[in-house]
Amino acid sequence: MDLKKYFHMNSGAGKNSYASNSKIQGLIICKSQSVRREAAVEAYLGTDWPATMSVADLGCSSGPTALLEVEDIMEAIERECVELRRQPPEFNLLLNDLYGNDFNAVFRSLPEFYSRRPGKGLCFVTGVPGTFYGRLFAAKSLHLVCSSSSLHWLSQMPEELQQKEGSPAACVNKGKVFISAGSPPCVAEAYRKQFHRDFTTFLRCRAEEIVRGGLMVLAFMSRKNREAAMMEDLYIWELLADALNAMASENLVAQERIDSFNAPFYAPSLEELEEEIEGEGSFCIRSSDHFGAGWDDDDLYSPTGGAAADGVIRPVRYAVRMEKGVRAVAEWMLRSHFGEGLAMDDLFCRYGELLAKHYADHEAAMTNVVITLVRK
Numbered sequence: 555m556d557l558k559k560y561f562h563m564n565s566g567a568g569k570n571s572y573a574s575n576s577k578i579q580g581l582i583i584c585k586s587q588s589v590r591r592e593a594a595v596e597a598y599l600g601t602d603w604p605a606t607m608s609v610a611d612l613g614c615s616s617g618p619t620a621l622l623e624v625e626d627i628m629e630a631i632e633r634e635c636v637e638l639r640r641q642p643p644e645f646n647l648l649l650n651d652l653y654g655n656d657f658n659a660v661f662r663s664l665p666e667f668y669s670r671r672p673g674k675g676l677c678f679v680t681g682v683p684g685t686f687y688g689r690l691f692a693a694k695s696l697h698l699v700c701s702s703s704s705l706h707w708l709s710q711m712p713e714e715l716q717q718k719e720g721s722p723a724a725c726v727n728k729g730k731v732f733i734s735a736g737s738p739p740c741v742a743e744a745y746r747k748q749f750h751r752d753f754t755t756f757l758r759c760r761a762e763e764i765v766r767g768g769l770m771v772l773a774f775m776s777r778k779n780r781e782a783a784m785m786e787d788l789y790i791w792e793l794l795a796d797a798l799n800a801m802a803s804e805n806l807v808a809q810e811r812i813d814s815f816n817a818p819f820y821a822p823s824l825e826e827l828e829e830e831i832e833g834e835g836s837f838c839i840r841s842s843d844h845f846g847a848g849w850d851d852d853d854l855y856s857p858t859g860g861a862a863a864d865g866v867i868r869p870v871r872y873a874v875r876m877e878k879g880v881r882a883v884a885e886w887m888l889r890s891h892f893g894e895g896l897a898m899d900d901l902f903c904r905y906g907e908l909l910a911k912h913y914a915d916h917e918a919a920m921t922n923v924v925i926t927l928v929r930k
């Protein structure tokens with residue numbers, strides 16, 4: 555599975571698309587808005603009021619959230635310029651994602667995006683395909699980098715868990731698809747090492763690209779507890795493994811395929827993240843914070859006020875949303891590993907039922923971190 559070449563969210567605007575199922579990511583952008591706005595102003599002031607400000611969004615995807623962050627950033631800087639009685643900068647907006655992303659959908663939404671800025675300064679949007687675990691931009695060309703709900707994706711399944719001929723680590727995580735309370739300790743260690751390699755590469759690349767005084771605002775899934783097997787959000791993967799194992803017991807999927815699959819995902823603790831940043835050394839941490847985002851919040855944000863608006867009981871309603879959200883994000887990856895023969899509707903129907911049971915007595919929220927870094 556070559557993630558760099560093929561990994562993508564479900565494209566288009568259909569019922570299983572990312573565009574139709576990215577409410578929780580929209581909520582995460584909303585909840586980290588004030589941090590992003592503050593960082594935008596600091597980057598503008600700290601890089602001596604550039605006449606053209608270059609802003610990159612890493613992992614923009616497509617759909618209603620693709621332009622939200624850069625829009626927010628421009629608005630914050632333009633508002634500051636009114637206060638300062640300065641001419642606002644022109645904006646170079648660089649939207650990055652992997653090669654398989656539905657960039658066409660993003661480009662098609664641009665006329666509408668430009669029309670939301672009557673009387674405002676010029677901005678120029680460019681799509682930048684490629685992995686953020688490598689160089690994407692010219693040296694010292696960026697003033698501000700933002701990224702939301704993307705950095706919890708690793709560049710690959712942990713190297714130490716990949717099935718290679720003669721590898722003693724092959725299939726150590728039997729019946730699981732991620733770190734689980736029942737996994738041997740080497741599994742969490744393999745994930746930690748892969749995260750270390752990936753995040754260090756990410757920081758080194760951005761350190762080349764961001765000017766001195768420039769900033770990064772990164773929001774992504776995290777965990778409150780240092781202990782990896784205590785991750786609050788393990789259930790997302792644990793229940794997916796349960797649904798797959800149930801299908802294997804009916805010969806609908808090969809058990810060995812489950813045993814050899816380890817999701818390329820990692821949610822670091824805040825301490826772990828800070829250690830990586832300090833260890834790499836190119837950035838100082840301006841601020842860092844945890845926040846929860848869940849379907850309860852989503853109800854608060856919804857125009858109908860949520861709760862029992864659609865008459866379906868809460869755990870089931872939350873389960874349907876989560877199942878659709880995970881499918882929009884993970885379907886390609888599962889197809890690529892398990893093959894076209896895997897019946898996705900069946901898998902996600904089972905997954906939804908397990909989620910509904912889980913939400914009957916557990917909170918439906920996920921832990922995120924938002925961290926602001928300044929290039930030294």
Ligand SMILES: C[S@@+](CC[C@H](N)C(=O)[O-])C[C@H]1O[C@@H](n2cnc3c(N)ncnc32)[C@H](O)[C@@H]1O
Nearest residue numbers: 579613614615619651652685686702703704707
């Ligand atoms: C869940 S979406 C988040 C999209 C958007 N930022 C939002 O908040 O809705 C994660 C995005 O990160 C992208 N992504 C994952 N790994 C990446 C990598 N190594 N380089 C660039 N983009 C990546 C995925 O393709 C996907 O579009």
